[in-house]
Amino acid sequence: MQRRSLIRLIPATLAAPLFVRAQSLEKPKVSLAVGGKNLLYYLPLTIAEALGYFKAEGLEVTISDFAGGSQALRAVIGGSADVVSGAFEHTVNMQVKGQRLRAFVLQGRAPQIVLGVNPKTMPDFKSVADLKGKKIGVTAPGSSTNVMANFVLGKAGIKPNEVSFVGVGASSGAVAAMRSGQIDAISNLDPVITLLARSGDLKIVADTRIVAEADKVFGGPMPAGCLYTPQTFIDKNPATVQALANAMVRADKWIQQAGPADIIKTVPESYLLGDRAVYIDAFLAAKGALSPDGMFPEAGADTARRALASIDPEVAKATVDLKAVYTNDFVKKANAKFPKV
Numbered sequence: 001m002q003r004r005s006l007i008r009l010i011p012a013t014l015a016a017p018l019f020v021r022a023q024s025l026e027k028p029k030v031s032l033a034v035g036g037k038n039l040l041y042y043l044p045l046t047i048a049e050a051l052g053y054f055k056a057e058g059l060e061v062t063i064s065d066f067a068g069g070s071q072a073l074r075a076v077i078g079g080s081a082d083v084v085s086g087a088f089e090h091t092v093n094m095q096v097k098g099q100r101l102r103a104f105v106l107q108g109r110a111p112q113i114v115l116g117v118n119p120k121t122m123p124d125f126k127s128v129a130d131l132k133g134k135k136i137g138v139t140a141p142g143s144s145t146n147v148m149a150n151f152v153l154g155k156a157g158i159k160p161n162e163v164s165f166v167g168v169g170a171s172s173g174a175v176a177a178m179r180s181g182q183i184d185a186i187s188n189l190d191p192v193i194t195l196l197a198r199s200g201d202l203k204i205v206a207d208t209r210i211v212a213e214a215d216k217v218f219g220g221p222m223p224a225g226c227l228y229t230p231q232t233f234i235d236k237n238p239a240t241v242q243a244l245a246n247a248m249v250r251a252d253k254w255i256q257q258a259g260p261a262d263i264i265k266t267v268p269e270s271y272l273l274g275d276r277a278v279y280i281d282a283f284l285a286a287k288g289a290l291s292p293d294g295m296f297p298e299a300g301a302d303t304a305r306r307a308l309a310s311i312d313p314e315v316a317k318a319t320v321d322l323k324a325v326y327t328n329d330f331v332k333k334a335n336a337k338f339p340k341v
């Protein structure tokens with residue numbers, strides 16, 4: 001009888017550590033919004049989910065996927081999401097609009113966004129100035145792909161109202177829009193970019209998958225994909241935010257030591273857009289732009305502010321508290337916990 005009682009107790013005893021961890025989190029169930037989850041820009045998020053890193057931290061993360069980052073941003077501002085996996089510059093832009101958002105773990109150390117033209121509709125393209133009056137596809141209006149396009153166009157003297165931006169998403173719809181000639185240029189990410197380039201449907205103009213080129217384009221380190229949330233959420237749920245940072249840092253580090261075969265086996269089949277070879281090429285092109293440790297560069301917030309200020313008069317005239325748009329505190333603890341994968 002005593003032996004049977006002991007056996008009955010074993011499952012509960014084994015489960016205790018996970019139960020205690022979940023109980024110590026202020027909010028074990030977290031809703032997360034992302035715009036284009038299939039993009040390599042957000043690969044660390046997919047890896048953290050697929051390899052169970054969120055669950056290992058006692059978290060139950062529900063991910064809602066939107067067409068673009070601007071829509072994911074609206075979800076957290078509207079209260080339907082707790083956290084966003086999105087572009088770093090939104091934290092700067094929204095502070096100017098009176099919304100205090102803070103990034104707490106980095107996914108990409110360069111934007112990985114590529115601006116390219118359509119050889120079908122612009123066979124005689126010579127310079128960015130030729131894009132004046134043209135239709136440019138972006139993941140969603142107001143998203144980071146829109147910001148990057150505006151920035152490159154601005155350097156050529158083209159104002160945002162001198163082109164037409166068209167939301168085409170971040171998957172097969174974007175590919176179809178280029179191939180059918182609905183748009184003259186595109187600002188998008190991998191695997192869409194590699195797929196279009198390999199089929200001859202894209203001529204690359206600016207490529208921020210290359211860290212050195214991104215630094216050159218933006219004049220300094222430009223943080224890209226990250227997790228950010230309202231400052232009030234961080235204040236109320238520090239243990240939950242730490243758990244999210246832990247999972248993402250583990251994913252960042254796993255990716256750096258992973259080979260193409262590891263990635264192919266881990267991501268959903270739908271991410272491959274029907275061509276594994278293209279996805280492998282895209283991963284190899286983007287890998288160097290992904291963060292190795294989740295840390296934000298100290299100069300990154302100022303680079304983002306300058307980029308936004310060059311295209312948005314409201315940001316240009318505002319005083320931005322750059323220390324308030326990001327923190328490395330959670331990432332430092334995560335790296336101490338996971339020095340290696």
